[in-house]
Structure formats: structure tokens, C-alpha cells
Amino acid sequence: MNQTSSIQLVNVSQNNLKNISLQIPRNKLVVVTGVSGSGKSSLAFDVINAEGQRQYFVNLSAQARKYLGKLNKPNVEQIKNLTPTISVSQNIRNNNPRSTVGTLTDVYDFLRLLFARIGKTNNKDIEINRSLFSFNSTTGMCSNCKGLGVEDKISIDLLVEDENKTIRNQALKITNPNAYTIYSQVTIDALNKVCNAYNFNVDIPWKDLTDEQKHIILYGSDKVIIPYGKHPLESRMKWSGITAKPRPEGFYKGIIPVMEEILNRDRNPNILRFAKTQQCSKCGGSRLCETAQSVKIDNKNIYDYSKLSLDDLKIELTENKELNNNQIAKAIIFEILKRISILQDLGLGYLSLNRQATELSGGELQRIRLARQVGSELRNITFIFDEPSIGVHPSNNKNILKVIRKVVDNGNTVIVVEHDSQTILSADWIIDIGPKAGINGGEVLFNGSAEKFLKSKYKSLT
Numbered sequence: 001m002n003q004t005s006s007i008q009l010v011n012v013s014q015n016n017l018k019n020i021s022l023q024i025p026r027n028k029l030v031v032v033t034g035v036s037g038s039g040k041s042s043l044a045f046d047v048i049n050a051e052g053q054r055q056y057f058v059n060l061s062a063q064a065r066k067y068l069g070k071l072n073k074p075n076v077e078q079i080k081n082l083t084p085t086i087s088v089s090q091n092i093r094n095n096n097p098r099s100t101v102g103t104l105t106d107v108y109d110f111l112r113l114l115f116a117r118i119g120k121t122n123n124k125d126i127e128i129n130r131s132l133f134s135f136n137s138t139t140g141m142c143s144n145c146k147g148l149g150v151e152d153k154i155s156i157d158l159l160v161e162d163e164n165k166t167i168r169n170q171a172l173k174i175t176n177p178n179a180y181t182i183y184s185q186v187t188i189d190a191l192n193k194v195c196n197a198y199n200f201n202v203d204i205p206w207k208d209l210t211d212e213q214k215h216i217i218l219y220g221s222d223k224v225i226i227p228y229g230k231h232p233l234e235s236r237m238k239w240s241g242i243t244a245k246p247r248p249e250g251f252y253k254g255i256i257p258v259m260e261e262i263l264n265r266d267r268n269p270n271i272l273r274f275a276k277t278q279q280c281s282k283c284g285g286s287r288l289c290e291t292a293q294s295v296k297i298d299n300k301n302i303y304d305y306s307k308l309s310l311d312d313l314k315i316e317l318t319e320n321k322e323l324n325n326n327q328i329a330k331a332i333i334f335e336i337l338k339r340i341s342i343l344q345d346l347g348l349g350y351l352s353l354n355r356q357a358t359e360l361s362g363g364e365l366q367r368i369r370l371a372r373q374v375g376s377e378l379r380n381i382t383f384i385f386d387e388p389s390i391g392v393h394p395s396n397n398k399n400i401l402k403v404i405r406k407v408v409d410n411g412n413t414v415i416v417v418e419h420d421s422q423t424i425l426s427a428d429w430i431i432d433i434g435p436k437a438g439i440n441g442g443e444v445l446f447n448g449s450a451e452k453f454l455k456s457k458y459k460s461l462t
Helices: 040-057 101-105 107-118 188-196 211-219 233-237 255-265 290-294 302-306 310-319 327-345 362-376 394-409 421-425 450-455
Strands: 006-012 020-025 029-034 076-080 085-088 150-154 225-227 249-251 275-279 382-386 413-417 429-434 443-449
Touching: 006 040, 020 413, 020 429, 020 443, 029 040, 029 394, 029 421, 040 076, 040 085, 040 382, 040 413, 040 429, 085 362, 101 107, 101 362, 107 302, 107 327, 150 255, 188 211, 188 225, 211 255, 290 302, 310 327, 327 362, 327 394, 362 382, 362 394, 394 413, 394 421, 421 450, 429 450, 443 450
Parallel strands: 029 413, 029 429, 085 382, 382 413
Antiparallel strands: 006 020, 006 076, 150 275, 225 249, 429 443
């Protein structure tokens, strides 16, 4: 093997790898296999990927590197001819509620461009641009949910501790032993004064209160003026060294409005215990402001398109003759359909653009990242994938391998950690690590071409 056309690893001792040295051809599909725990992930991710990233980052400015944290050098004597690496692992979750299938695949970005270029609205005062359709920008996001599509609402069911008890005796979970109801902002006597104005009191069991009476306690009243503060005057008079000042007065605000006001400022964990997440009441889950939703193509706004599965979106865009006769739209639709086709090849056509990233499985996320890498058309990169066949039907696995082959054909090295026989037999080069797991593994049992692998008498334990 030509040394300049291969990645050379010398004396690798990372984790349970036993001082191994090997050459791996570049611009090929390489499968690293072996029994679970044999050391194949250590080789692919902890050595090759870690060193590829480290070598790239050390060339950045000192200012940029300080934000990256410490990048430790793998336990290896030398690695030569390694290009920058990108790893696509199933263990990396996306916990950002602002990420969706649309944003992860760039399809939504092109859809935004489509609406900015040819969308129509009856509102003549607005400027139609791409940022108007971004739920991550202040221009386009719904003002109520801030572009999340959901809002946290206090649940009465979660507030009630025991409906057989009274307000004074802790019917609500937020009432303390001193009878002060947290977030009411008033003493129990002041709250009772409000109740008296409506001919009931705080000493009636919660279950016996009418819905109207419960509503007054929870949502407030503008019938009677009361003093604010949780400490009664007699308690404040006992504080040594402090002169009790008159308390401010006003109408009773209610418990829930106070809690939700705090929640709008800060996702307070103490209050979130009593909240349920529900669809935003203002934008209907679209995440977008009313102005953005008013812009339409064929009487559909961008949210209507985002709710479609990728399969249905492709049909919608392909069969719309008016769109395809528009030269501006045609070029944008070409880019959208190109990305959807790759995602369909990866068996993801059932996903919709508005599907939140936090709801995706590790396998779905990995395949979306694979689709994005193909779409990016990067070159001279070492890509490392972690068992892309997991959870995939064999018929779809063939398509995944075709997509991976496109990455190789673009001028990249692809290293796949895999047990699947179909993937192994599709490789250009095979590395088998073993023979067993843990301290009984960590050795290179085979390192050669797939052709040599198949012709040899070598039998893998995988």
C-alpha cells in the first residue's frame, strides 16, 4: 500500500488496544468490526476521530481554541496522513428544542427561501424575506412561545394536594404549615377578606368550593383592596431593629397569574413542577408570528408545508405545475428535492419537517447527519459512522450503503464501525479487532481488502 495514500497508525495503546500498528487506505469505505468490547470503537472514535479533530483544532488561533476546552492526544506514538474527521455517532443526542428535521437537513432553509421569493400576502406593509419565516429569529418567531411552538401552563390538578382539605390547611401543595400560600403574595387573612367579598372563606374544603370560587383564589379579583406581603402586622412588629412600614395595597392578583408571570421571565424549576407543556395558544404550534403565517403559496403557508411528511412534500412540489413553471421556484425546488431524495434513500421519508429533534431516535439522527454530509459535498474528510444499520430494515440498509458510497465517491474516507454482514461485505477494506472483549481483545486479527478477506481462510468471530 502506498504510504502517502494511507492513514498510518503506530503503536496504538488507547484503552484495551494492545500497542497495535496498521495502515488504512484513504478514500475508501473501511469497516472496523469485531465482537462487542473488542476495541473497535476505541480505534475508530477514541483514536482516529479524536486525533483528526485535535490536529485540525491546534491550527486554529489561540483565541478560538480557548472555547474548545482541552483536546487530549490519544495514546498513540504516531498518526500520519490523517485528514480532518467528522464523527456521526448514535450516542450524540440533540436536546435543542429549536432544532427540527427541517433545520437539521437544511430543507426548511430552502423552503424559507421559496416563500421569500414567491410567497404572496394581503398584508402590503410587510417586507417578505427569509428571516420572516425563521422561528429562531425575533422577526419571525411567535411572540407568545418565542418560537418553540409550545407553552407552559400551570395545571390546577398539579397544584391541588388534597381536595378534602381547606386552603388554610394546605389543600394546595404551595401552602406552607403557617398557612401562607406561596405565590399568592398575601397573608391567609387577606386572602380570606377577598373570599368574604364573594360570600365564602378559606376554611371550606377545596372539593366543596364552586368553580367560580376556585377561580377567584387561583386567578384573582378586582372587588376588594387588600395589603400585599406574607407577614401579618403583628409578626412584623416583633422584628427587632426593624420599623414596620405600611404594606402596599391593591387588588388580589391570584396565584396562577403570578406563577405564569415568573415563568415567562425564567423557567423556574419550582414552578415548572406545576406546569404542563401544551401547544402554543397563539401560533397553534407553528412557532411563527401571524405575519409569517399570512404569506402563502397556493393558499398554503410555510407551516402547512412543514407538517407534511417528506414523502408528501416531494409529491406536492413535484406535481405543482405552476411552481415548476416558475424559473425562480424551479431552482429552489431542485435543491429541496435533491435533499429529500437522499433522506428517502435513508428510509426517512415518513418524517415531517416540523418534527422536533428531541423526538428522534439515535439512528434517525445519525442518518439525518449522513444525509447532510452527502448534501454538503465536502471532500478530503475522514467520516466515522457508528453502526448505521441498527434499527434499519435490510432493504433500507442497501440504500444507506449507497449513500455512504456517495460520500466516498466525493473524495472522502469513510470508516464504519459495524457488525452487520451486509455492510462488512460492501466494504473496500476490513479491519477485525479481537479476538474477544476487554483485556482479551485489542488485537488486529485482520487488516486488508474485502477481496482478500473473502478469499482467505480467516474466520471472524463477529
